[in-house]
Amino acid sequence: MSTVQSIERAFAILQVVAAHPEGVGVTAVSQQVDLHKSTVSRLLATLEGVGAVERVPESNLFRIGSSLLSLISQVPFHQQLITLASPFLHQLTAQFGEDSGLCVPDGDQVLQIDQVRGQQQIQVRNWIGERYPLHSSVAGKLFLAFFAEERRERYLGERPLIRYASQTYTDPDQLRPHLLTIRQQGYSWVLDEFADGLAGLAVPIFDGNNQIVAAVTIYGPSFRFPGDNRAAVLSLALDAGKKMTDLLRQSNR
16 A cells, blocks of 8 residues: 555545544444545554544544644634534535535624535636625624624614615524524525525534534525435534534543
8 A cells, every 4th residue: 555545545534534523433444534444444454553533432432633633723713613624525415416605704704715616517706715795694683683682782783784685684683593593503504595595504513511503504506406305415514513522522621
């Protein structure tokens, strides 16, 4: 096995392990990376030796190790989020064929910092680096819902809520109860609010102080997304958000 091939395989294994903060076994890893169990065991042993992975106490499961978490904690925060989110975004896109993204609050806007493209013939565009309004985008409404009341009310009271699509909320009195529902249920759906014909889902990522710091999104043309997959998309996305929250808290201890 060449050095490059070993590195590629080790990285693939780390992506799988990172997606399972509670721990994952050799068999499950070998199935997901399509490698023989003996190869996976050998590479996991090497990764364990340098602290990149560690065994969950009293089990044969592996999780991301303290040495790798320490390295991640030294990376600038947005890059840290991108690194942690990457396997989850790829999993969402692979499962449902639609683009997934990672967004963060940026003042009174939303900033998209990563995107994994689907393979559908009809796609949305690449939005990495783009900024969106809080009141009409799927991640933005999620952020508004989880912001402190003072910050939320300042946004709603300081500016007109511009209409971007046919279903954009432009009346703060109508948006407030909708945001309360989002906060209570823990996720946000949009349809024809940011752009007509676009549907999306956003789930939160929290830091160790239980403050929302990012959102995982998945979105596509409304004629195709979510279709019959609404419940499955929501379940996998919520699971990804929870696991990312756990990883982020571990890496910043």
